[in-house]
Amino acid sequence: MKPSTVNDPRRTERAPGLSLKMRGMLTAWLFVSPTVAGFMVFFLGPLIAVVFYSATEWNMLSQTSTFVGWANYQDALTRNPDFWHVMRNSVVFALGLVPMNIALALALAMSLYRPFRGVVVFRTIFFAPVVTSAVAWAIVWKFLLQGEAGAVNQILATVGIDGPNWLREPNWAMFAVIVTRVIKMVGLNMILYIAALQAIPRDFSEAARLEGATNWQIFRMVIWPNLAPATLIIVVITMIGSFKVFDHIYLMTGGGPENGTLVLAFYIYQQAFEFFNVGYASALAIIMFFIVLALTLVQILLRRRGSL
Amino acid sequence: MNGIRHLTAGGFALAICLAAPATAQELRFTVWTGNDAHLAMLNGIADTFRETHPDVTVRFETIPAADYTQKLTFQLAGGNIPDLGWIMEDAAPAFINAGVLEDVGEALRADADYDYGDFSEPAMGLWVDGDAVYGIPFSTSPLLIFYNKTMFDEAGVETPMELAQKGEWTLDKFQEVSKLLAEADNGAYGFEFKDGQGYDARMMHAIMPSIRANGGFAWRDGKCGFSEPEAIAAVKQLHDMIHVDHSIVPPGEQGDFFSGGAAMTVSQISRASKLAEGPFEWGLAPLPAGSAGESPAIGQAGIAVFAQGKNKEVATEFLAHMTNEENVKIMAQFFPPARKSILNSPDFVESNALIPPEQMAVVADAIANGSILPSHEKLPQIEAAMKPRMDTYWRPDADVEKAMADVCAVVTPQL
Known part of the structure; x- marks a missing residue:
């Protein structure tokens, strides 16, 4: 006689037609589906669209579009001298910003990672610019960096220094936007370094000290190698951020003077939204994507080889 | 029985729907003013339109001036097309060339009450192509010198209006007066370029008045005029005022006229x-x-109907209503008209409560004798190409002739 399955408790646990594994998968998909849908609609879709647009000559105003293949890339890389000027500016901006930001963030983190009375106040002060509105930050600095009437130059004048017209001389303008950007963003890297420093067991430093290591030796031989993974992440995100900088440039210099601060992200904006050359701007955006990707891969490779 | 009742009710509802007047229409109209007085005036004009079009409402949508053309373009590209909009003079050629503005010429000429011929021909130049009319100017506003009379009186200097009445208001006198005001102990510069943007977005407003006063031009028949002797003399004078006389607010400084920072x-x-x-x-x-x-x-600035709009016919009717004689007269208090009948009437000089009639007469004269600021289909590209060269030019040690030749070298290919 076959055993009855009507009252078998295992039967009642299963939904009709779905195995337990399938139900698990369905639940998981339901949980992740909002994120996946958002990713597809707001990231993947536009990304694919930009690749398509980059092969067209699309005038946003007249809504005319012609397939031009690689022509936009050729224009940027071989025909348009502005592109290489813009690339040079972007590299100068990144090379100025990344080391300054990392060095300052590390110095601040080394000073503030151990608990002492008032440490939270100091951390808050250095982190506050990160959460300050970028627009307000840039506008206030634009006022402070005026020529003769600017607060910065008036302070310099009290010690006998005749400050430059910061935002109207190309080299000084680049320096000014780099420094104000570093002050704005250094707090974020400081927090990342503080977290990394607090994760290094104190035993390491204490053992080194017992062996007679100096503070500098402890930093160089113990702390710095242990900070390498954090440094990699910090360098990558700071580098990517420096190539994407837009708001500071837009508000403080508008790419001037004499195109001295015209960086890639602002140039893309100018082409797309001031001249309505969406196809060319899309090609520039793809080029920027590959530059950032290449920089990231190089740093990961260096990290794997132990050079960083 | 219930089925019959439902059927009857449904039939009544359908009959009511069919008998009801056509669906109400809303016209969306983009403008760059957020000024309460301006918007109240515009809404008043929309209210009078309802007298003849009771089912039509007009919604004025403010887009800030700095981003106006850009955001309007996004709306057009994204299919969110307004029915009407203000169009800036610098954007008009590109919009017309792209085919986004509706030709309203036939409709306006066919309306006998409208009196299309009343519009000044020079004022219509930017908006007309043959018989086609792509917009009607609602503001034909001359650039004027605004001066701080209190500062002039305190410095004991004759005002620009007094000098103009004596026929002595020349560029040389302007330079002399600016220097006197800058040297007066009032903590202000002598002169500020328009909106403090003369080195950036208002580059043309900064240099063109002087260039034209000297007989120069920006571009003409494909030829760039910035390197011509008249233009060089004009911009050299401005350069001297900035760096020798220190009377114009220099690049990178603030000297807002409206808050007393410039005379x-x-x-x-x-x-x-x-x-x-x-x-x-x-x-x-x-x-x-x-x-x-x-x-x-x-x-x-002009009013245009968008070619891809859904309510083009009603929008054209509203355009005609808004720019008829009666409403242009109302708008003249803020926006100088292009209708000759109003410009020449005594009402115009008395239309602005803030400005005395003799000064409004200056406005009317300037409209009658002036010419529109340079315009071109590729103006954004031209200005972007000019900007870095002009930055070089505004430096204290600039080589004026070379800088202006450089400007023409980049402008000419765009023309």
């Missing part, structure tokens, strides 16, 4: 409302004359 500026009468409750007395004067005499420069 003079260039602006348009729509800005007069900013001085309504100001801390100083002020006045208006024409732009100074140069070696070629007086040459007023005019900024212009």
